[in-house]
Amino acid sequence: MKDKKFSFLKKKENVTYGIVIAVWIILEILLKAGMVSSHLEGLLVPMCYYAIVAVGLNLCVGILGELSLGHAGFMCIGAFFSATFSQIFKDVLPGGVRFFLALVVGVVFAAIFGFLIGIPVLRLNGDYLAIVTLAFGEIIKNILNALYLGLDSKGFHVSLTSVLELGMEPDGKTLINGAMGITGTPRDANFTIAVIMLIITLVIVQNLINSRDGRAIMSIRDNRIAAESIGLNVTKYKMQAFIMSAAIAGAAGVLFSHNISTLQATSQYFGYNVSIMILVYVVLGGIGSIRGSVIAAAVLYLLPELLRGLNKYRMLIYSIVLIVVMIINWAPAIIEKRQELMMKLRKGNRKNGTA
Template sequence: MTKMKDNKLSFLKKKENVTYAIVIAVWIIMEILLKAGVVSSHLSGLLVPMCYYAIVAVGLNLCVGILGELSLGHAGFMCIGAFFSAAFSQIFKDSLPGGLRFFLALVIGIAFSALFGFLIGIPVLRLNGDYLAIVTLAFGEIIKNILNSLYLGLDSKGFHFSLTSMLELGMEPDGKTLINGAMGVTGTPRDANFTIAIFLLIVSLIVVQNLINSRDGRAIMSIRDNRIAAESIGINVTKYKMLAFTMSAAIAGMAGVLFSHNISTLQATGQYFGYNVSIMILVYVVLGGIGSIRGSVIAAAVLYLLPELLRGLNKYRMLIYSIVLIVVMIINWAPAVLDKRQELMMKFRKGNRKNGTA
């Protein structure tokens, strides 16, 4: 009996596994509560968004915390993933079964956001620090504005697109509108649900955490810590920067696919894909602890849910939210608190060891 317990604990000794355990625990608890019918419809509607913001925070942490490059355009990558996958699902709305359609939409969304990440990375990753932030910020806004005025249709002659109006497309009568300018994409099948979202969150966690513990991950972190030294030991800096940035964009795209398949009307508005969203994601990453993947997930979940759940408090909502931001900042960044936390961890570990030997 005790041995079994030991085994269970040893699974949790690796800090990556603790993260998976937390996510799965949240999933089980929420599923039970949902089944029991005690979750308000407001809260249950927030669960999938909570997951995709956690996913995009994990992706951004790969860029900011692991690669050490500041990106302010992750809402843009999310936007790309959302629109391309939604357009795909529109085309195959009636011809493919839900599961397969969503899987393919996922592949499409991830592939396109990775492609854009790659293309933008070619010029942008030659820049360092603030310049990268400025360019990605602009990129996010450009993408949002382009998709806001993009008309895309499909008929027997193939794809038509225009940046001015629906009529410009000149489609055959049998044509199908995929993206309708500022009206966006309507009627995307709602293929995403909480379980799929949790599953994708775990996938993104596995990808990023395993990457960190691999050959490529070490190379990426060495560039973050000292580019010149990394070059001096034979690391191909450009290659690994591209790899990390592309993967980061791909993960943001995955979050975008969840986004578009959880909402009936997808529009490229500033509320969902503007720079303030990119900043909000960055806030999750910074407050969760730069480079701490678990921190990103927890911070994204808490800081997303909190203002939503405080809607009832009306004008005090933002006051409480800002106080929480300050408190989280102190807990995660103040040196005195960090020391105290380390001390507590040491005590906790020691206690565990004693219990183990006794």
């Protein structure tokens, strides 16, 4: 019985990887043939990093069962730390090595901030995590908007007032220029790298879910008291899932910062509304469904952009699609019909296997 369940889960994972790879191959062929507009081409990397952060948030919301409203803040941490690293080593390291190290820097610092937030909050029950992460996202954004960071032969200089207050030597370079952000970050990210990062994220999350630790995390989600009664270290497993979720959001931020030339900590990119939008992707894709998060993020990010030509009806069509997706995913009658169809398909596969 366990072997059958394991093989079914592996098939589901392989289908998810297959969908991502198939879409990448098709789009690459269309790009090479010049059949994709420059507007759509510019949306491909953002589509991937929103899918990555949606998978990370689903790990927190769907698998762990804790609501986070600050994943845009973790994206912001990963984006700024990695972009600062790339700025420092822009003329020292080759592009591939620089991007890989910037990715490590962004992920590590996002995980550190996730750990610092999780220490006091994840020991408690209730909606404290949602409140704290919401505040964290706004605090980080405002701090970075007021931060001036420079580097010269004497080292780093920090100010919260202006560039002049940095007091740098003539050879100094401004890394973060307050509300102007970081300019001139190497654009090392591309669609292929974004897809590779998405697949790596899927592999990490799926392996965690199917592991012993993943089962422990889901048991805590389902019944914390029962999990404690059998000796599970609840705080440890909650910290593990939340830190991994924050690190994945940081990786999405690295991809974001290396896809644009000017990085600013604005509400448009890292505000509360962005965190809510990512949560919408998770809910509409199905809470706990990793594949659903990827598909929902891709479709719901691209749809408003592709409908920009329909100025008057764009948001109306988008709203109708959201309602339809919500009904398909959560209406009891449709869920029942979908389960019946899946049972028939499984029975058909078994008959074909025994024939």
